[in-house]
Amino acid sequence: MNSTLLESPMIAEAREVGVRCRGVVKEFGDGETRIRVLHEIDVDVLTSELTLLVGPSGCGKTTLISIIAGLLDPTEGEVELFGELQSALRGRRLVDFRAANVGFVFQQYNLLPALTAAENVSVPLLIQGWARAKALIRANEVLEQVGLSDKFHSRPSQLSGGQQQRVAIARALVHGPRLLVCDEPTAALDAHSGRTVMELLKQVAVEPGRSVIVVTHDSRVLEYGDRTIEMADGRVTSVS
Numbered sequence: 093m094n095s096t097l098l099e100s101p102m103i104a105e106a107r108e109v110g111v112r113c114r115g116v117v118k119e120f121g122d123g124e125t126r127i128r129v130l131h132e133i134d135v136d137v138l139t140s141e142l143t144l145l146v147g148p149s150g151c152g153k154t155t156l157i158s159i160i161a162g163l164l165d166p167t168e169g170e171v172e173l174f175g176e177l178q179s180a181l182r183g184r185r186l187v188d189f190r191a192a193n194v195g196f197v198f199q200q201y202n203l204l205p206a207l208t209a210a211e212n213v214s215v216p217l218l219i220q221g222w223a224r225a226k227a228l229i230r231a232n233e234v235l236e237q238v239g240l241s242d243k244f245h246s247r248p249s250q251l252s253g254g255q256q257q258r259v260a261i262a263r264a265l266v267h268g269p270r271l272l273v274c275d276e277p278t279a280a281l282d283a284h285s286g287r288t289v290m291e292l293l294k295q296v297a298v299e300p301g302r303s304v305i306v307v308t309h310d311s312r313v314l315e316y317g318d319r320t321i322e323m324a325d326g327r328v329t330s331v332s
C-alpha cells in the first residue's frame with residue numbers, strides 16, 4: 093500500500109474536532125405518528141482517528157451519520173464539519189461543500205457492474221467534470237493505495253467481496269474528502285476480508301485532517317476503533 097496512507101509520527105499531535113454535533117434532534121412523521129429517534133445528541137468526532145458508532149438495532153446510528161453526512165437535515169440542533177456550520181451554508185455552497193468533503197462507504201458496495209474497478213473509482217471525478225483520461229490516472233493511484241494495483245481492469249464480478257469493498261473505499265476517497273462515513277462496511281465480509289478492510293480504514297483515518305466514522309454491529313472490528321461512541325434509544329450513552 094502506498095505510504096501516503098500511512099501514519100506519520102506527527103499525527104498524534106494533530107487531532108482536532110472534525111465533526112461537532114450539538115443538540116441534534118431528529119423526528120420522523122407528523123401528528124400522532126411523529127417519533128423522535130435522536131434526542132439532543134452532543135458529540136465530537138476527532139480528526140486522525142477512526143471512530144466507531146455502535147449500539148443496538150434501531151437506536152439511531154444510521155440516522156445520526158446521515159445527518160452528519162448531510163443526507164438528512166436535523167429537526168433541531170447543529171452540525172459543524174471542519175469548522176463550517178452546516179446550517180449556515182445554503183444551496184449550491186452546501187451541495188459543493190458536502191461533495192468536496194464527504195465520502196461514503198456502504199455495506200453493499202454499490203459498484204456499477206459494467207464498469208472496471210478504475211472506471212468505478214473515477215465516477216465521482218467525472219461527475220465533477222474531470223476529463224476521462226485524467227480521472228482514470230487518479231483512480232489508478234487510489235486503487236494502488238488500497239492495494240489493488242493489479243485489478244484496475246477487473247469488473248466487480250471478477251473481484252472478491254473484500255476487494256469490491258476496497259474499490260468502494262477507493263471511490264469514496266478519490267476526491268480527497270476530509271470525512272469518510274462507513275455504514276456497516278464489513279457486514280457482508282468474511283473475517284479475513286473484514287480485517288483487511290478495517291486495517292485500510294484505519295490507515296485512511298490517521299491522515300492529518302481526516303475523520304473516519306464506522307457504524308458497526310460487527311464485534312470483530314471493535315479493536316480497530318480509536319474511539320467508540322455508544323448509542324441506545326436515540327441517545328449517546330458513552331464515548332470511550
Ligand SMILES: Nc1ncnc2c1ncn2[C@@H]1O[C@H](COP(=O)(O)OP(=O)(O)OP(=O)(O)O)[C@@H](O)[C@H]1O
Pocket residue numbers: 120121129147148149150151152153154155156
Ligand atoms: N424515514 C424514516 N421514517 C420513520 N422512521 C424512521 C425513518 N428512518 C429511520 N426511522 C426509525 O428511526 C429509528 C432509528 O433508525 P436507524 O436506522 O437510525 O437505526 P440504526 O441504529 O442504524 O439501526 P440498524 O443498526 O438496524 O441499522 C428506528 O426506529 C427506525 O425505524
